[in-house]
Amino acid sequence: xxxxxxxxxxxxxxxAGVALAMPAGMALAQAAxxxxxxxxxxxxxxxxxxxxxxxxxxxxxVTPNEPNGRYGGTLRRGLRGGSDHNGIxxxxxxxxxxxxxxxxxxxxxxxxxxxxxxxxxKEFTFHLRPGMRxxxxxxxTADDILxxxxxxxxxxxxxxxxxxxxxxxxxxxxxxxxxxxxxKFTFAGPYGLFLQQMATPLGQHPTLFAKHYCGRFHxxxxxxxxxxxxxANVSDxxxxxxxxxxxxxIPSRWGNAEKPTLDPWVVEEPxxxxxxxxxxRRNPFFWQVDNTGRQLPYIDRLNFQVYQDVESLMxxxxxxxxxxxxxxxxxxxxxxxxxxxMQRGNYRMFDTINAGSTSMTIYPNLTHKDPKIREMLxxxxxxxxxxxxxxxxxxxxxxxxxxxEPWQIGPRPTHPWYHEKLSRQFTEHNTREANRILDRIGYxxxxxxxxxxxxxxxxxxxxxxxxxxxxxxxxxxxxxxKRHWAExxxxxxxxxxxxxxxxxxxxxxxxxxxVWPGPGGLEPxxxxxxxxxxxxxxxxxxxxxxxxxxxxxxxxxxPPEHQxxxxxxxxxxxxxxxxxxxxxxxxxxxxxxxxxxxxxGVNLAPNLFGVAQNRLRGVPASMPYSWSWPHPGxxxxxxxxxxx
Amino acid sequence: xxxxxxxxxxxxxxxxxxxxxxxxxxxxxxPGDYVTTxxxxxxxxxxxxxxxxAQELRERFGLEQPFIVQYWKWIxxxxxxxxxxxxxxxxxxxxGLIWERMGLTLLLTSSTLAMTWAIALPIxxxxxxxxxxxxxxxxxxxxxxxxxxxxxxxxxxxxxxxxVHFGQEVGGLFSEAYQTAPWSFDxxxxxxxxxxxxxxxxxxxxxxxxxxxxxxNMLDELHRPYVTTARAKGLSEIRLLIKYPVRLAINPLxxxxxxxxxxxxxxxxxxxxxMSLPIAGPLLLQALLSQDMYLAGAFLLLxxxxxxxxxxxxxxLLALVxxxxxxx
Numbered sequence: 001x002x003x004x005x006x007x008x009x010x011x012x013x014x015x016a017g018v019a020l021a022m023p024a025g026m027a028l029a030q031a032a033x034x035x036x037x038x039x040x041x042x043x044x045x046x047x048x049x050x051x052x053x054x055x056x057x058x059x060x061x062v063t064p065n066e067p068n069g070r071y072g073g074t075l076r077r078g079l080r081g082g083s084d085h086n087g088i089x090x091x092x093x094x095x096x097x098x099x100x101x102x103x104x105x106x107x108x109x110x111x112x113x114x115x116x117x118x119x120x121x122k123e124f125t126f127h128l129r130p131g132m133r134x135x136x137x138x139x140x141t142a143d144d145i146l147x148x149x150x151x152x153x154x155x156x157x158x159x160x161x162x163x164x165x166x167x168x169x170x171x172x173x174x175x176x177x178x179x180x181x182x183x184k185f186t187f188a189g190p191y192g193l194f195l196q197q198m199a200t201p202l203g204q205h206p207t208l209f210a211k212h213y214c215g216r217f218h219x220x221x222x223x224x225x226x227x228x229x230x231x232a233n234v235s236d237x238x239x240x241x242x243x244x245x246x247x248x249x250i251p252s253r254w255g256n257a258e259k260p261t262l263d264p265w266v267v268e269e270p271x272x273x274x275x276x277x278x279x280x281r282r283n284p285f286f287w288q289v290d291n292t293g294r295q296l297p298y299i300d301r302l303n304f305q306v307y308q309d310v311e312s313l314m315x316x317x318x319x320x321x322x323x324x325x326x327x328x329x330x331x332x333x334x335x336x337x338x339x340x341x342m343q344r345g346n347y348r349m350f351d352t353i354n355a356g357s358t359s360m361t362i363y364p365n366l367t368h369k370d371p372k373i374r375e376m377l378x379x380x381x382x383x384x385x386x387x388x389x390x391x392x393x394x395x396x397x398x399x400x401x402x403x404x405e406p407w408q409i410g411p412r413p414t415h416p417w418y419h420e421k422l423s424r425q426f427t428e429h430n431t432r433e434a435n436r437i438l439d440r441i442g443y444x445x446x447x448x449x450x451x452x453x454x455x456x457x458x459x460x461x462x463x464x465x466x467x468x469x470x471x472x473x474x475x476x477x478x479x480x481x482k483r484h485w486a487e488x489x490x491x492x493x494x495x496x497x498x499x500x501x502x503x504x505x506x507x508x509x510x511x512x513x514x515v516w517p518g519p520g521g522l523e524p525x526x527x528x529x530x531x532x533x534x535x536x537x538x539x540x541x542x543x544x545x546x547x548x549x550x551x552x553x554x555x556x557x558x559p560p561e562h563q564x565x566x567x568x569x570x571x572x573x574x575x576x577x578x579x580x581x582x583x584x585x586x587x588x589x590x591x592x593x594x595x596x597x598x599x600x601g602v603n604l605a606p607n608l609f610g611v612a613q614n615r616l617r618g619v620p621a622s623m624p625y626s627w628s629w630p631h632p633g634x635x636x637x638x639x640x641x642x643x644x
Numbered sequence: 645x646x647x648x649x650x651x652x653x654x655x656x657x658x659x660x661x662x663x664x665x666x667x668x669x670x671x672x673x674x675p676g677d678y679v680t681t682x683x684x685x686x687x688x689x690x691x692x693x694x695x696x697x698a699q700e701l702r703e704r705f706g707l708e709q710p711f712i713v714q715y716w717k718w719i720x721x722x723x724x725x726x727x728x729x730x731x732x733x734x735x736x737x738x739x740g741l742i743w744e745r746m747g748l749t750l751l752l753t754s755s756t757l758a759m760t761w762a763i764a765l766p767i768x769x770x771x772x773x774x775x776x777x778x779x780x781x782x783x784x785x786x787x788x789x790x791x792x793x794x795x796x797x798x799x800x801x802x803x804x805x806x807x808v809h810f811g812q813e814v815g816g817l818f819s820e821a822y823q824t825a826p827w828s829f830d831x832x833x834x835x836x837x838x839x840x841x842x843x844x845x846x847x848x849x850x851x852x853x854x855x856x857x858x859x860x861n862m863l864d865e866l867h868r869p870y871v872t873t874a875r876a877k878g879l880s881e882i883r884l885l886i887k888y889p890v891r892l893a894i895n896p897l898x899x900x901x902x903x904x905x906x907x908x909x910x911x912x913x914x915x916x917x918x919m920s921l922p923i924a925g926p927l928l929l930q931a932l933l934s935q936d937m938y939l940a941g942a943f944l945l946l947x948x949x950x951x952x953x954x955x956x957x958x959x960x961l962l963a964l965v966x967x968x969x970x971x972x
Contacts, residue, residue, distance in 0.1 A: 082733050082930050083682070158698045233737070234730075235837035243735050249697075254733045269824055273741040273939075276816065276922045277823055287651070308917040308926045311800060312815055317805040341808075470684075498807035500676030500935070537683070 005424040034294045038072040039284050048284055049137070051295060056131025057471050058113055060288040062296060064639040065618045066435035069290065069298040075616070076323045076540035078313045079278065079304045085251040085271060086277065086474055087302065087327050089201060090630040091637055093253070095262040097126050097198040097206055100634045104355065104522050104624040105416075106579075107199045111140075111207050111287075113260065121577045123188040128181040134210050134283040140287075147211035149175040149185075151220055156619035158238045163205070165197050165611060170552070190575030191521035192582065193525060200526070204248050210260040214245040218314035251263040254278060262287070263296040264638040271304075278304040288638060298618075317611055322343030324619065324640070325634065326352060326610030332400060332473065335609060345611075350619055352608045354521060355626030357409050357423075358601035359400065360474045361482075361518035361530055362386075364465070366598060367557060372456060375514060380597055381437050385388055385424040387600045389433040389488040390481055398602050399476045406603035407532045412521040417583055423601075434488045436631045443489075452489035453584055462512040463495040466501050473517050477602060514540040518601055524586060525573065526628045530601075531593045541598045615642050649960065656952050660945075663952075666915035667944035668715050671937050675707040677707045678935045684746045702757050703946055718941060725966060731931070738942045739891050741927065748817060750925040753843060753912060757904065760854060767851075768858025768866030769890060783855065791852035794915040803919070817918040842919055854897075861893035896963050906947040 033040060035051050042048040046350035056204045077105040079087045090200045109115075112126035132140045153162050154172055157177070166173045172187030176290035178184055183206075187194070193344030197203040216241050225237055234240045246253030254271035258556045265280035283314065307313040310328050317325050318341035329338070332350065337419060338349065338527035364386070365378040376382055392406035410422035438444070443460055445453040452460045468475045487490055492513075497505070519527040529535035542563075549567050557566075566589045573585035609631065612619045618640040623631050676684075679702045702708055706717070719728040738875040767787070771780040806812040816823075818836045822831045865871065866889055874884050911926030924943070931940035963969045 025670045040764050081926070082936060159697075163697055239730075239735070250735065251733065255735070273731060273736050273920065274927060276920070308930075312918055312920055315803055315807050344808075367691070409863060467684075499675070500674060500680045503680050503684055504675040557651060 001098055004220065019277060031073065034289075036282060036295070036298075036300065039282070039295070043083075047177065053131070054133060054137075054285045055287050055295060056129050056133065057147055058131070059295075060110065060113070060634055061291055062639050063290050063291045064075075064641075065620055065635075066641075069294070069618065069639060069641035070644065071298055071641075073299050073615075074301040074303050075637075075640070075642075076303045076305070076321065078322055078325055079271075079306045079318065080310060080313065080328050080330070080446075081306065081308050082251065085254055085429070086201075086249060086630075088254050088271065089249070090261045091324075092265055092280070092303070092326065092633065092635050094199075094201055094204065094305060094630055094633040095157045095207055095264075096194050096200075096204050100199045100629050102620065102623065102635065104626065104629045104634075107195045108416035113355070115195070117195070121192050121194075121575060123185050124185045124191075124194055125178065126183050126185075128183070129287060130181050132287045134262065135266045135283040135285055136210075136213070136214075136260040138210065138212050138260060139305070140210075140262065140298040141180045142183045142341045143210070144211045145183045145206045146175055146177050148206050148209040148214065149173065152209055152214070152241075154207050154428060157236075158241060160339070164201060164604070167204075179252070192576040192578070193370075195577065196526065196635075199401050199634075201630050205551050207262050208248065209245055209432070213258070214241065217241040217244050217250060224239055233393045264288070265302050268301075275630060276306050278302075278306065281462065286638065287316075287603075290639060307452060308353075309591065319343050320347055320613065322611070323613040323642075324610070324617050324632065324637075325479060326608070326625075329496050330392060330402065330610060330625075332608070332609040333522050334342065335401075338611060346615075347611050347613050349611055351622035351627035352610055352621055352631055353411075354605040354607050355624050355629065356517050356519050356605035357412065357521035357530065358407050358603060359404065359605045360471075360515050360602045361409060362600040362602070363514050363516070364462075364599070365509070365513060367509060367542045367544045368512065369509060373417055373462075376443075376454065377513075378459070381441050382443075383424055383597055383600060385434040385437040385488065386485065386490070387597075388428065388437075389484050390602065391429040391484050391492070392427055392603055393429065394484075395477050397478050398480065400603060400606050406601040406602075407604040409518050409520065409593075409599065410471060411524050412604065415522060415524070417524055417586060417590070418586070419590040419594065422590045425597070426596060426600075431487055438488060438490075447488055449491075451491045459491055460489070461491040461493070463493045463515040465495045465497060465502055465505060465511045467499045468496040470499055473516060474517070481602075483509045503537065506537060506543060509543050516540065518599075521605060522624055522627050523626060525582060528570060528586075528589070529600055531589050533563055533568070534567070562596055563594055617641055617643060645963070648963075649956070651851050652959070656956070658758050659947065659952060661846070662944050663713065663721035663948040664719060664941075665947065668718065668937075668941055669711070670937055671932070671935065671944070672700060672714075674935065676704070676935065678937065679706065679707060681933070681935045682733075707773045714863045714937075718938065722945075728942040731933055731936055731939040733931075733936045733939070738939050741939060742924065742946070745922060745924045745927055748921075749909060749925070752817075752839065752916075752921065752923055753844075753907065753909075754838065756843050756846040756850070756912065760850040761796075761846060764851045764854035765858055765890075765894075769862055769885065771855065772862030773885065775863065787855045791850040792846075794914075795845050795849045795912075796918045798848065799842070799915050799918045802841070804847070815921075817921055842921060845915055857896060858893060860888055861896060865889035865892050879885055895962070895965065898965065899958050900962065901958040902951060902955035905950040905957075909943065909947050909950070962964050 003145050025402055033044070039048060043050055048054065061603055077087070077091065081429065085448035096110055097112040098107040101108050113129050116125045117123070128140070128142060128210060134140050136611065153166060162172050168187040168191050169189040174186040176184045176186070185194070191462050198206070217225070217228070217237060219225050219237055227546050228242055229235070229237060232243070232460070234243070242250065244256055245259060246256065253270055254267055257267045257270050258494065263287050264283055267278070268281045269275070269277060269279040271278045271364045279574050282297060282300055286296055290296060305316070314334060316322050317329050333634055341350065366374065367376050368374040368377060380476065396402060396404045406427040407424060408423050409419040410419045410425060443452040447453055447459055454460055462477060465476055466474050475496060482494060491524060502514070506514060518530045520530055524531070529538035533539045533542040534549050536543060536546045536550050539546040543557035547565055548558055569589050570587050573582045576582060608625055619632070620635050622637045625631055679698050680699070683698055706714060718729060721729060731738050731741055732734070734741060767783045771783050774780055803815060817835055818831070819834050819838070821836045825831055830944065871884065871889060874888060901972060909924050910928060912923065913929055915921070916923050917923045917929065928943045
């Protein structure tokens with residue numbers, strides 16, 4: 001690879017540079033230094049091996065967004081209470097085999113420097129970086145990946161069943177070592193999305209567990225584990241393993257300062273119950289360098305303050321006390337006050353491009369338990385009338401401050417798979433047409449309050465489930481929609497409930513209509529829940545159909561043919577690694593989806609924002625906003641730096 | 645007296661059992677369980693948990709067992725092994741989590757208590773002695789203002805003004821430098837420099853009620869014949885007040901100690917959340933919100949125990965202070 005060649009040459013020059021610069025003055029040393037001053041000092045004292053031994057012979061080369069990065073400084077950021085482990089994950093915890101490009105369209109080399117995929121997309125061979133090391137200096141090799149896959153995620157005591165991305169056609173992955181720096185994954189069926197999955201947060205397992213450390217808590221590698229368990233006062237080894245080595249998405253991942261990682265910064269003060277802050281310091285063995293061969297990260301330390309309350313977090317943002325923050329404060333309602341205090345707080349704002357599709361998808365329950373309601377919501381013309389009855393322009397103006405446009409569902413206008421009909425049909429506000437449709441399909445009688453009646457004499461009425469605490473904008477939009485729908489004679493109750501009740505009602509298929517922000521704007525392959533029934537907690541227009549799909553036909557209800565057709569097409573798309581072919585198959589999914597019109601979108605999810613101190617350089621002016629592209633991590637915070 | 649205390653102690657056992665059962669039951673009452681909440685919390689940031697992982701968590705934490713089995717495991721663990729269980733959220737033993745925050749919690753709440761009494765008692769006495777005077781109206785007005793403004797709002801406004809207009813940092817109990825430093829005199833000074841803000845906010849809130857109680861009690865006593873007698877005998881006004889009516893008027897305050905003890909833990913929760921104070925209240929709130937059963941259960945159990953102990957204490961104190969009380 002061309003990129004790697006440049007890296008090696010630059011690095012060799014770099015090593016010479018260090019040797020020359022040392023006796024010279026400090027200013028010169030700072031300009032030429034290939035490593036941070038404290039690391040250089042540790043090398044001089046013999047506490048750390050020299051740079052080229054720490055990063056190996058093929059480090060990943062990052063071209064910084066801004067040149068001449070300066071070593072030093074502490075990056076301040078906020079977390080919200082407990083359970084905000086993903087606030088750390090998003091900044092530093094995504095060091096997988098592959099990584100996303102900035103555009104969120106393709107994957108790039110990361111821990112793996114290159115790979116080969118078999119023609120049938122069943123076998124994936126990854127080549128690791130020779131000489132790469134864990135944060136404690138132990139070598140990172142193929143054995144670590146084998147340990148993580150074969151001994152950990154496929155171990156039924158640790159994971160009763162392996163995470164679903166490792167299971168294809170009901171068969172778990174097979175993982176073999178070809179050499180110290182080459183690993184082969186074999187799946188039972190074609191797996192076109194595997195490389196992308198390895199770049200998402202849930203695909204981090206191969207690089208999560210260091211064999212030499214985590215093996216100590218594994219019965220296969222520690223014969224004296226029973227004594228360790230007694231000492232730690234825990235009952236089973238899986239529990240101890242999770243306490244010490246964590247997992248992708250649990251707080252204890254950041255609760256152990258001893259655990260070796262591949263991250264740019266390592267835990268210093270851990271994230272534990274009762275912690276008021278979490279601090280991290282530079283990983284001296286971090287395996288990435290910039291394009292002049294200087295080791296990353298530039299920034300010395302991270303300091304995460306733990307806030308109990310979002311408002312006080314927000315106060316520190318506008319007070320300029322946080323260097324980089326988007327999490328928890330990036331709601332549209334905060335934007336004016338953040339913009340207003342920009343000068344005083346000495347920060348700037350950057351855009352986060354919403355990866356979602358619509359701010360709110362309305363999911364009418366097509367599989368409702370009550371046959372009368374099922375018949376009503378199951379009628380496409382009825383849903384069409386509901387959509388025409390919404391005054392989207394008013395919602396955009398009032399709720400989204402004009403920063404959006406009417407929209408159904410589907411990939412965003414900038415995405416290559418943008419589908420005109422899927423995203424724009426029935427978005428005009430046409431009360432007369434909506435009334436005409438409803439009159440024609442048999443809801444023409446009205447009661448004394450001018451609400452329509454069903455043929456059986458009951459009023460046309462639905463409860464709409466929404467979690468106000470989570471998405472206040474959805475609630476605001478619904479208040480307007482309630483009024484819009486009253487104009488076409490439809491009565492609704494906005495059922496504001498707590499999130500666990502929301503999930504319970506969804507799981508039991510008890511809801512009439514539920515709303516949720518619709519994903520799939522930039523990552524239609526990764527989250528197609530609005531395009532067909534695939535997500536048992538997300539496709540809320542037909543949870544039983546999604547259960548049928550997820551269980552391979554064992555549970556749930558058998559969906560109609562047009563759904564099965566989409567399920568087949570998606571499975572095909574998912575099993576090819578060819579993006580163009582994926583696009584063709586997904587277009588057919590979108591065609592059917594647009595024709596069936598199962599769920600109703602309201603408006604395009606508006607772009608959000610983040611805040612960066614003016615001293616902090618290297619932060620891109622815009623980045624995707626997504627969980628699969630866990631912003632801001634893939635913009636590579638290791639190349640952010642502070643001006644003096 | 646001793647027999648009375650013993651009898652009361654024995655009665656505390658069934659009360660505790662009933663209360664522990666109730667606490668555990670109430671925690672389980674909301675729909676869903678820890679895993680549902682966990683999934684929902686992550687979903688709030690558009691983060692997704694693997695379906696199988698969620699199911700597995702539920703099995704691992706034993707959340708699918710019937711309520712009574714879960715309760716039995718929990719309570720026998722506490723009684724037989726002193727094991728309060730493991731916090732789901734933190735994968736850490738519950739007892740460690742609770743004790744870690746206890747010191748600062750006790751410090752904050754006891755200094756708040758002291759502050760409240762120190763403000764409220766003199767004002768209460770003064771407004772009773774000088775009833776319907778200008779000072780009485782003034783203090784009453786201020787006290788009611790304090791009662792009417794919620795503590796968290798006061799905290800938020802104070803913080804906003806401090807940040808936006810003075811560029812000052814408020815919130816927390818320590819400055820950045822001392823947060824994890826070992827205890828030293830400088831750290832103690834730093835603590836004091838931060839502590840007074842929440843203490844004042846909390847005291848402002850609690851003062852009004854106390855002032856009214858004290859004032860009413862004093863008014864009851866001030867017109868009793870013994871006061872007139874003492875005054876006729878030439879006792880100085882201050883000495884008279886302190887020695888007789890105040891001592892009696894304070895009586896009802898003693899009987900409220902019973903519910904002040906649990907307040908030491910759960911009080912100040914909302915203010916602590918707003919100001920990011922590292923005390924027990926926010927941890928309890930978080931545990932309840934995330935349905936972290938064992939952590940919340942341990943907290944509730946501790947509070948119930950403190951209530952019972954507090955009741956006993958105030959009964960004993962009352963009996964000591966007031967000779968009219970009999971022990972059966």
